[in-house]
Amino acid sequence: DTEVTQTPKHLVMGMTNKKSLKCEQHMGHRAMYWYKQKAKKPPELMFVYSYEKLSINESVPSRFSPECPNSSLLNLHLHALQPEDSALYLCASSQSRQGNQPQHFGDGTRLSIL
Amino acid sequence: GEDVEQSLFLSVREGDSSVINCTYTDSSSTYLYWYKQEPGAGLQLLTYIFSNMDMKQDQRLTVLLNKKDKHLSLRIADTQTGDSAIYFCAESKGSARQLTFGSGTQLTVLP
Numbered sequence: 001d002t003e004v005t006q007t008p009k010h011l012v013m014g015m016t017n018k019k020s021l022k023c024e025q026h027m028g029h030r031a032m033y034w035y036k037q038k039a040k041k042p043p044e045l046m047f048v049y050s051y052e053k054l055s056i057n058e059s060v061p062s063r064f065s066p067e068c069p070n071s072s073l074l075n076l077h078l079h080a081l082q083p084e085d086s087a088l089y090l091c092a093s094s095q096s097r098q099g100n101q102p103q104h105f106g107d108g109t110r111l112s113i114l
Numbered sequence: 115g116e117d118v119e120q121s122l123f124l125s126v127r128e129g130d131s132s133v134i135n136c137t138y139t140d141s142s143s144t145y146l147y148w149y150k151q152e153p154g155a156g157l158q159l160l161t162y163i164f165s166n167m168d169m170k171q172d173q174r175l176t177v178l179l180n181k182k183d184k185h186l187s188l189r190i191a192d193t194q195t196g197d198s199a200i201y202f203c204a205e206s207k208g209s210a211r212q213l214t215f216g217s218g219t220q221l222t223v224l225p
Contacts, residue, residue, distance in 0.1 A: 004156075042202055042215035043157065056212070090156050097211050100145055100164070105156040 003027055004106035006091050012112045015081060021109045023074040023091030029104075031097045032074040034066060035090040037108070043090055049074060050097050081113045118205055118216035125222045132190040134219045136203035139184060145206040146179065147213070148188045152199045160188070160201075190221075198223045 004025045013019050023032065031050050035043035048056035049068045063085075065077040074091055088108045095101040117139045126132045138146070144165050149157040163170045163177045163186075170177045176189040186203055200218040207214060 006156075040200075040218070042218055045212060048212070092157075102145075102147060102159050102162055103213060104159060105149075107154075107156040110154075 004091055004093055004104055006089075006106035006109050008109055009107065010110045010112075012114060013078070013081065014114050015083075017081075018077070018079045020078065021076040021089055021091075021111075023076075023093075023106060024072055025093040025104075026072055027093065027095075027104070028071075029093035029095050030071060031094045031101070032068065033092040033094075033103060034074070034076055035092065035105075037088040037090055039088075047076075048097070055097070078111075081111075083113050086111055086113045118203060118214050120201075120203060120216035120219045122217065123220050123222070125224060126193050127224050128193060128195060130193055132188075132193045132197065132221055132223075134188045134190075134201050134203075134221065136186040136188075136216050137184055138186065138203075138205045138214075138216075140205060140207045140214075141181075141184065142207055146177075146186050147204045147206070148175075148177065149202045149204065149215075150199045151202065151218070157202065193221075193223050195223045195225065197221060 007022045034046040037043040045058050046060045047066045052068045063080050067075040090108045092103040092105045094103045119137045147162040148160040151157050174191045178187045202215050202218045204213045204215045
């Protein structure tokens with residue numbers, strides 16, 4: 001069982017819809033991450049939050065908008081997505097961004113864009 | 115993941131040992147990780163090793179690190195069908211300590 005919880009597990013949306021992905025952890029971790037993973041490929045980093053502040057944006061298109069309301073929650077707001085955005089979106093958290101603090105992943109949200 | 119390389123596929127018989135290999139290129143990497151991903155699931159942290167260590171053992175898992183050759187391996191003893199999954203190695207490097215993943219190795223355990 002993962003200690004990082006992501007909802008929903010599956011999401012189908014049209015290109016004009018607005019939806020949000022949610023991630024929650026109660027391990028007291030202060031770093032949280034969003035990754036995008038295409039089938040049979042490794043995860044690709046999208047955003048990093050450290051102490052509720054955005055610290056890394058890997059040149060992600062503005063149709064993806066992250067938000068960190070508090071230290072336990074991380075959202076990813078979606079708007080006007082494209083079919084190529086269909087993927088598994090993974091959230092992870094770690095105690096901090098130090099290299100000796102491993103990242104723990106949720107089970108992901110499988111997103112399909114029609 | 116182009117800085118971290120793994121072979122794409124490995125098949126073993128149930129009960130045999132599996133060895134999954136990984137090479138990395140950044141000598142400044144300090145921590146190296148192994149993650150397991152089952153179909154439809156996220157990444158499960160299996161184990162990790164600090165770069166000043168040569169070996170780490172945890173139950174059926176043994177990690178070997180050859181820092182000179184930048185080679186990392188994961189040995190799974192007595193491999194079971196439940197071990198069938200994709201295994202990713204990853205290195206933590208750079209000032210931002212971001213994870214760089216290998217391409218993943220699909221392990222298939224045959225009965």
